[in-house]
Amino acid sequence: MIGLFSYLVFFLIIASVFAIVCLGLNLQWGYTGLFNIGVAGFFAVGAYSYAILAGPHHAARLGSFGVPFLPALALSMVAAGLAALLVGFPTLRLRDDYLAIATIGIASSIQLVATNERWLTGGTQGARNIVQPLAGAFSSPLRYNLFFLAMMVAFVAVVYLALERMVNSPWGRVLMAIREDETAASSLGKNAFAYRLQSFVIGSMIIGLGGALYASFITFISPEDFLPVLTFQVWAMLIVGGSGNNRGAIIGAVLIWGLWTGSGSLAQMVLPADLQVKGGAIQIVLIGLVLMVVLIFRPRGLFGSRKALIGHGATVPE
Amino acid sequence: MLAQLLANGIILGATLALGAIGLTLTYNVLNFANFAHGSLLSWGAYLAFAFALAFAGSTATGFGPLSFGWPLLFALILSATLTSVLAIVVDFLVFRPLRRSNVQVALVIASFGASLMLRNLIIVIWGPEPKYYTSDIQIQQAILPGVRATPDQMFVVVLALVLVVVLHLFLTRTRLGKAMRAIADNPVLAEVSGVNVRNVIYWTWVVGGSLAAAGGVFYGLTVQILPEMGFNLLLPLFAAAILGGIGSIYGAVLGGFVIGIASDLSVAVISPGYKPAVAFIIMILVLLLRPSGILGEKK
Amino acid sequence: MIGATLQVSNLVAGYTPGVPIVRGLSLTVAAGEIVTVLGPNGAGKSTLVKAIAGLVSVFEGSVFLDGADFAGHKAHTLVSAGVAFVPQNENVFRRMSVQENLEIGGYLYRGRIKERLEAIYDLFPDLARLRHHPAGKLSGGQRQMVAVGRALMIAPRLLILDEPSAGLSPKLVGMVFQRVRAVRDTGVTILMVEQNAKAALLISDRGYVLAEGQERICDAADALLHNPEVGELYLGAKGGLV
Numbered sequence A: 001m002i003g004l005f006s007y008l009v010f011f012l013i014i015a016s017v018f019a020i021v022c023l024g025l026n027l028q029w030g031y032t033g034l035f036n037i038g039v040a041g042f043f044a045v046g047a048y049s050y051a052i053l054a055g056p057h058h059a060a061r062l063g064s065f066g067v068p069f070l071p072a073l074a075l076s077m078v079a080a081g082l083a084a085l086l087v088g089f090p091t092l093r094l095r096d097d098y099l100a101i102a103t104i105g106i107a108s109s110i111q112l113v114a115t116n117e118r119w120l121t122g123g124t125q126g127a128r129n130i131v132q133p134l135a136g137a138f139s140s141p142l143r144y145n146l147f148f149l150a151m152m153v154a155f156v157a158v159v160y161l162a163l164e165r166m167v168n169s170p171w172g173r174v175l176m177a178i179r180e181d182e183t184a185a186s187s188l189g190k191n192a193f194a195y196r197l198q199s200f201v202i203g204s205m206i207i208g209l210g211g212a213l214y215a216s217f218i219t220f221i222s223p224e225d226f227l228p229v230l231t232f233q234v235w236a237m238l239i240v241g242g243s244g245n246n247r248g249a250i251i252g253a254v255l256i257w258g259l260w261t262g263s264g265s266l267a268q269m270v271l272p273a274d275l276q277v278k279g280g281a282i283q284i285v286l287i288g289l290v291l292m293v294v295l296i297f298r299p300r301g302l303f304g305s306r307k308a309l310i311g312h313g314a315t316v317p318e
Numbered sequence B: 001m002l003a004q005l006l007a008n009g010i011i012l013g014a015t016l017a018l019g020a021i022g023l024t025l026t027y028n029v030l031n032f033a034n035f036a037h038g039s040l041l042s043w044g045a046y047l048a049f050a051f052a053l054a055f056a057g058s059t060a061t062g063f064g065p066l067s068f069g070w071p072l073l074f075a076l077i078l079s080a081t082l083t084s085v086l087a088i089v090v091d092f093l094v095f096r097p098l099r100r101s102n103v104q105v106a107l108v109i110a111s112f113g114a115s116l117m118l119r120n121l122i123i124v125i126w127g128p129e130p131k132y133y134t135s136d137i138q139i140q141q142a143i144l145p146g147v148r149a150t151p152d153q154m155f156v157v158v159l160a161l162v163l164v165v166v167l168h169l170f171l172t173r174t175r176l177g178k179a180m181r182a183i184a185d186n187p188v189l190a191e192v193s194g195v196n197v198r199n200v201i202y203w204t205w206v207v208g209g210s211l212a213a214a215g216g217v218f219y220g221l222t223v224q225i226l227p228e229m230g231f232n233l234l235l236p237l238f239a240a241a242i243l244g245g246i247g248s249i250y251g252a253v254l255g256g257f258v259i260g261i262a263s264d265l266s267v268a269v270i271s272p273g274y275k276p277a278v279a280f281i282i283m284i285l286v287l288l289l290r291p292s293g294i295l296g297e298k299k
Numbered sequence C: 001m002i003g004a005t006l007q008v009s010n011l012v013a014g015y016t017p018g019v020p021i022v023r024g025l026s027l028t029v030a031a032g033e034i035v036t037v038l039g040p041n042g043a044g045k046s047t048l049v050k051a052i053a054g055l056v057s058v059f060e061g062s063v064f065l066d067g068a069d070f071a072g073h074k075a076h077t078l079v080s081a082g083v084a085f086v087p088q089n090e091n092v093f094r095r096m097s098v099q100e101n102l103e104i105g106g107y108l109y110r111g112r113i114k115e116r117l118e119a120i121y122d123l124f125p126d127l128a129r130l131r132h133h134p135a136g137k138l139s140g141g142q143r144q145m146v147a148v149g150r151a152l153m154i155a156p157r158l159l160i161l162d163e164p165s166a167g168l169s170p171k172l173v174g175m176v177f178q179r180v181r182a183v184r185d186t187g188v189t190i191l192m193v194e195q196n197a198k199a200a201l202l203i204s205d206r207g208y209v210l211a212e213g214q215e216r217i218c219d220a221a222d223a224l225l226h227n228p229e230v231g232e233l234y235l236g237a238k239g240g241l242v
Helices: A002-031 A039-054 A069-091 A096-116 A141-167 A170-180 A182-187 A192-218 A228-241 A246-270 A273-297 B002-030 B037-055 B070-101 B104-126 B151-173 B175-185 B187-192 B197-222 B229-244 B249-266 B272-289 C045-053 C075-080 C098-105 C114-123 C125-129 C140-152 C170-185 C197-203 C221-225 C228-235
Strands: B141-144 B147-149 C006-014 C022-029 C034-038 C057-065 C083-086 C158-162 C189-193 C206-211 C214-220
Touching: A002 A039, A002 A141, A002 A170, A002 A192, A002 A228, A002 A246, A039 A069, A039 A096, A039 A192, A039 A228, A069 A096, A069 A192, A069 B272, A096 A228, A096 B104, A096 B229, A096 B272, A141 A170, A141 A192, A141 A246, A170 A192, A228 A246, A228 A273, A228 B104, A246 A273, A273 B070, A273 B104, B002 B037, B002 B147, B002 B151, B002 B175, B002 B197, B002 B229, B002 B249, B037 B070, B037 B104, B037 B197, B037 B229, B070 B104, B070 B197, B104 B229, B147 B151, B151 B175, B151 B197, B151 B249, B175 B187, B175 B197, B175 C098, B187 B197, B187 C075, B197 B229, B229 B249, B229 B272, B249 B272, C006 C045, C022 C034, C022 C045, C022 C057, C022 C189, C022 C206, C022 C214, C034 C045, C034 C170, C034 C197, C045 C057, C045 C083, C045 C158, C045 C189, C075 C083, C083 C140, C098 C114, C098 C140, C114 C125, C114 C140, C114 C170, C125 C140, C140 C158, C140 C170, C170 C189, C170 C197, C197 C221, C206 C221, C214 C221
Parallel strands: C034 C189, C034 C206, C083 C158, C158 C189
Antiparallel strands: B141 B147, C006 C022, C006 C057, C206 C214
């Protein structure tokens, strides 16, 4: 029973990480209409920044600077935000599908840097022994995880409340107006580009926060943690949960992560060892099917708003 | 040394050119960025691999210095056919329902999701290890001062160029080819001229899918066959199509070779680990400076 | 070649379901007539002809071509029924040559198009000279000839033109309308949408004035030219267009 319970705690911790990332993407996509398919990249920036700032000293790579937990989180967010600023500046003026391609390229480039620059990230060997906050303070791993879970829930709540405030503020309303009809919004004198850049940066900072928290919990990260599959999972969560709705983002994260781990455990139990890799592949196919079905039959997901989806799409003669 | 890099780039360019043609066609005609296009290259390569294995029992010998004989060529033709069917099936099951609902994000995410699914289906069927069409080792021969290439590599480049010429003739001399160009140019006007756009779209997938299959086989022949090969080539393919100008088939060919050459030449100055990033940087520069590409029309 | 009769009956059409732009419109064009549709911007003129041509959704009503209802049919089936449509903008294949433009116009002929090509070149001799030029590189007037020529390739029974004179100089406008009349003289029925009311009415038999998706005035072209209301609507001139 303890095993199941501790598994559940672990599950919820990771689900909370995803919930935070999903909230960040929701700001970018759900409220601003930005096609960020480079989520994994900003997640990686947050994670590696935390590893460099807070992790233990390593001969072979940069860091650590021994920065305490909360400041390290904040600085990781800043790093992700800077990356978003750098990247968003040239690309946010592009039309939607070009932005999507560009963000894929960005995530890919960040992954390349993570793989190649051993002095920065530990290369393919990854960054190990990252410091967990309050590591020694609890008598058992389970108690520690419970503490971490409580902390994660607090973080999710804070991010959720902050985002709700933001999107219901005048700033948020302008953002949604731009999403609906950029020309109309521009004619009102609102600099659409500035708003989109702000949303992109803030959203990426939140994604980076998720990455940093992930690194601080899991204590070992490598480029393999930041593959396009991650981006795909987060998008699936947001689409299923409901774009344009922060509650939907959180619920979608828990649901899809549940589906993912559930199918993973099932595969582990059912498949023999030599088919495990294939089991992982089946998981992706499965989540993909869920996503397709949702997209075709209920594109706004469970809680999403129709408005978040009405796109700048042109019709094709059929 | 530079000449060798240039030659390597041309070999890669052969694959990129063929893949980019299909990408630019569907991008222009169907007005969406098909992230699943890379999967057509992967599936083309794997299907050809499966067919080649099936024919392996035959006693056909290789064509002279080439590592393969009729079995692979037949396998390629069969693979091209099946890959076209796959493209049409994916379009029918996934993209067409989403086009009807006119939700633009759905197409982008769905094609991204489809690409991951198709790639993982490959893993489920064939496993994650690299595969090769032949276990023979080919010797590189000097064909020009400072340039060495294997017979397979030379064949790939030659055949790619032949396919491009065939495509050109198809597009300029046949009724269907002209209809495809018309739809790429102005779909509404084509419709109003009596062209059955839906049928021609199927043929667009056939052309794009077949060329992608060929590109995949060429890559598998000159490098290796991996489940993620299509996905890894996706960025260079988009870069090639955008550089050449979306909608321009000749632009895609040009773009493919330029990106291939640039990627391989870059090894002279930066670490080979960053080769994929070169295509990406070129693409960003094009999008910022001249979004219509080299041969595209300014819209 | 006998032109078709067109009868539009209570047509409701638009781009988005629930948002009709044409709201219950009726009009007729007899065989071999030239009828012009006028009206202010937003009246639904363009939407009307696009709906007839099969490019815009028909929500209610009928479009009878020689008695057969084609409302809501796809554009390419209307082409095989003998309906040719020349859009206002983007009405040539810019990257294809003049000859290729015409060939696409004759797509349904499946290769027996040499005669039609010669007929179009007779009608527009300039195009014969320019036959290998990309259509996008031609002047406005020449492009318009290509656009109309493409539509005529199927020897249509009904020719629909959406603002054929748009963006052309007065001299070219005259030439375009002269050619339109020449086409009608071969027996083709013609339905035209126009902003250049005076020039269009001068070659038309009848005209309709649209407002807010419905026909407001229907009369002989001559009468419309002298109609003060029409004159005011278009030129702020009292006492008619002439």
